[in-house]
Amino acid sequence: MEFxxxxxxxxxxxxxxxxxxxxxxxxFLTMAYILFANPSLMGGVVSDGAGGTIxxxxxxxxxxxxxxxxxxxxxxxxxxxxxARIPVALAPGMxxxxxFSFTIVVNMGYSWEEALAAVLVSGALYLVVTLTGLRQKIVxxxxxxxxxxxxxxxxxxxxxxxxxxxxxxxxxxxTNTSLGDLTNPVAILALFGIIVTMILLALKVRAAxxxxxxxxxxxxxxxxxxxxxANMPVFNGLVGSVPSLAPTFGGAFRGxxxxxxxxxxxxxxxxxxxxxxxDTSGTLMAVTGQMxxxxxxxxxKANVVDASATVVGSVLGTSTVTSYIESxxxxxxxxxxxxxxxxxxxxxxxxIFLSPLLSLITPSVTAAAMVIVGTMMATSIGKIEWNKWxxxxxxxxxxxxxxxxYSISDGIGFGFLTYVIVMIFGKKxxxxxPLLYAATLLFIAYIVLLNVL
Numbered sequence: 001m002e003f004x005x006x007x008x009x010x011x012x013x014x015x016x017x018x019x020x021x022x023x024x025x026x027x028f029l030t031m032a033y034i035l036f037a038n039p040s041l042m043g044g045v046v047s048d049g050a051g052g053t054i055x056x057x058x059x060x061x062x063x064x065x066x067x068x069x070x071x072x073x074x075x076x077x078x079x080x081x082x083x084a085r086i087p088v089a090l091a092p093g094m095x096x097x098x099x100f101s102f103t104i105v106v107n108m109g110y111s112w113e114e115a116l117a118a119v120l121v122s123g124a125l126y127l128v129v130t131l132t133g134l135r136q137k138i139v140x141x142x143x144x145x146x147x148x149x150x151x152x153x154x155x156x157x158x159x160x161x162x163x164x165x166x167x168x169x170x171x172x173x174x175t176n177t178s179l180g181d182l183t184n185p186v187a188i189l190a191l192f193g194i195i196v197t198m199i200l201l202a203l204k205v206r207a208a209x210x211x212x213x214x215x216x217x218x219x220x221x222x223x224x225x226x227x228x229x230a231n232m233p234v235f236n237g238l239v240g241s242v243p244s245l246a247p248t249f250g251g252a253f254r255g256x257x258x259x260x261x262x263x264x265x266x267x268x269x270x271x272x273x274x275x276x277x278x279d280t281s282g283t284l285m286a287v288t289g290q291m292x293x294x295x296x297x298x299x300x301k302a303n304v305v306d307a308s309a310t311v312v313g314s315v316l317g318t319s320t321v322t323s324y325i326e327s328x329x330x331x332x333x334x335x336x337x338x339x340x341x342x343x344x345x346x347x348x349x350x351x352i353f354l355s356p357l358l359s360l361i362t363p364s365v366t367a368a369a370m371v372i373v374g375t376m377m378a379t380s381i382g383k384i385e386w387n388k389w390x391x392x393x394x395x396x397x398x399x400x401x402x403x404x405x406y407s408i409s410d411g412i413g414f415g416f417l418t419y420v421i422v423m424i425f426g427k428k429x430x431x432x433x434p435l436l437y438a439a440t441l442l443f444i445a446y447i448v449l450l451n452v453l
Contacts, residue, residue, distance in 0.1 A: 013336040023335025024343030029327040039065040063243030066227020068316040078345030084301035085338030113255030122272035135436030141433035149395035153402040155377025156291035161425030165363035166190035230347030236356035241355035278409040329369040394419035
């Protein structure tokens, strides 16, 4: 026990083993949806918005992607805990998996093997950028206030995702977003969870976020099993069968030749690299911003794990593996060290056998954690230098675009672009780091190529 405390710096970061395990469990419950969402986006069906479904043509085997997702998330998160020793969990990224299927495979016509090859090469390049120290220099070039804006923006973003996932906020067609049907049982359960968690926080209950999840899941189970309410958490047993990885394993290697022989293939690599780099940078800044005693060495190790996880995940047969902003739910429950991540990783590996149990964790159950943690993160907005125009407008654009574009990397990119433009025309161009200019140009290239190709 003493070895665990010393290795993970439990006392140094003002936490306990119990808090870490609760935090790790909370993070797992908050992001367990990826085990089912990722296969459906890479090889199954999605809703067409009109009550029907659309068959994806990416061609990946659903069961193999499920296993690849669980293995990649489990191994990567376990490595993050043991090597970087910070409470950040990893899994195939939402948005990146949709980009994989809809853009690279469906629209651009590449095979799923070639798409996996793009993920593989982008991960290798990310690893090079990290090991050479270029990543650290780019992050250091970002003004401190913009870092606060990124953290606040992610807070609003994660809360927005939580509300959208349960239909509290919807797209009506008439307006881009509006209040949804609050008589829908899914929305009601989510609002119940939010209220319960707020009450627990007001009562200063330890691990209020976690207990909010548990209470909401039990209440939803009672509504579903006892009163026949639809779309509630369900209990499907404990143990399920383990699928085969053979249909996807190693497919990335078969696609490298065809991918690298075309300009579109290089764009796919660049797009995966760009989004993963800035998503990970934003997530790590947001999570570690809630902690103390996190060193640059810790962040360097975290990025090495993130990049390596993408490489390993592509070989297993899944899209880019990245650091998850849902890790903040675990931090909100008290996690401060890598012990939480190690526990989350073990739970992901166990989910290979316990997948039926995950049907208890629905978006309604996790919505409260996302809203409450988002609130905690948004407090960094007060540290922004709003009295400086170049900072205030760039920070505002970062937060606004991040939420409305549903993308952390797009928000960061538009924030950089705004800051650079204002600094140039404000005759302060020399105060901007050359690396920030380079990052802004890469963002412009990404947006142009994305729309052209």
